[in-house]
Amino acid sequence: MSSPVDYALAVDRYLAASPLGGGSRRVYRIALTTWAWAVVDRTPPPGAGRRGAEPPAVPLALLDTPQAAVRLAAAFAARSAAVGARTANRELSILAGAVGWWRQQGWLSVDPVAGLRRLPVERRAESEARLDAEQVRAVFALPAPLREQTLWHLLYETGGTIERVLALDIDALDLPGRRVREHGVRGLSWGDGSAALLPLYTLGRVAGPLFVTGRGRLSYRRAAEVFTAATRPLDPRGRGWTLRRLAAAGRAGE
Incomplete structure (x- = not known):
């Protein structure tokens, strides 16, 4: 499979290859689209506006640059402050899964989320x-x-x-x-x-x-x-x- 130039196309191929149900696929797409804003150092629209906004065009190769890890780390911190550790951790896991699959295809040479760790979550009670x-x-x-x-x-x-x-x-x-x-x-x-x-x-x-x-x-x-x-x-x-x-x-x- 040839390497996609565009991040959005890479997301499409990852989701097509994943054994996900329709509901989970939508959740994964929303999370991965949200990360696209971080890769180009932009903040996604808040709330429901995020789901209807046109995401930025992102070359997949940007994830192979040193700046990608720094920007994703900053975005992870911002998301955890906005939506809580539980949701931010879930979105990080979704991105890590996609990055791992892209690396298996040979589309990325580095792991830009390797330095990020899940945040502790308060007990729900x-x-x-x-x-x-x-x-x-x-x-x-x-x-x-x-x-x-x-x-x-x-x-x-x-x-x-x-x-x-x-x-x-x-x-x-x-x-x-x-x-x-x-x-x-x-x-x-x-x-x-x-x-x-x-x-x-x-x-x-x-x-x-x-x-x-x-x-x-x-x-x-x-x-x-x-x-x-x-x-x-x-x-x-x-x-x-x-x-x-x-x-x-x-x-x-x-």
Whole structure:
């Protein structure tokens, strides 16, 4: 097999040769595309914008230069700070697997990730501990957009799961009764914070998903990314908190 000139083509060939399912293949492609930005010393767009952005054109030969190892190390540090050690480690493993395969094909002579080591990961029980009352108050004091403040208050006050709250439709809300009209299950109800925000957030809308983006219903992934980014200044570690910790705090107060 002839050596591809372009990094993106090398990614295509690696994925075509890998025994991955469709879902895993998409995850690998997103991770490997993200690394392309690092090879040319550029920062990828944040959040969902990264998945739709046009990646830079990268000659595969750049991975054989001394600068590649330095740039990948800096990008790994930046990614771990932005998304946490667990996700950054997974993306590093994906890149290492691809580099190893490319070297087996004779397309690369050096390993630009050889000097990188996986970061220690906190035990999930510690990293997902629920937010305490003071931390919740700090979250609600953030200068966040109305959509986010409404979601956070509703998630905390109802004690519902993140998936359940994000799946709500406007026509299921009983605003005067401060509850969700649901049949066959225990309905969600909320307190003063959500009661004040919901009429403002739903003003002029009578149907459709409660929480939306420009593309439709707000996804779990996007909601989690926004919350972590917004709470980064509140976290002494500088990583931000997870939406799951806020949800756990709400359920603890039921």
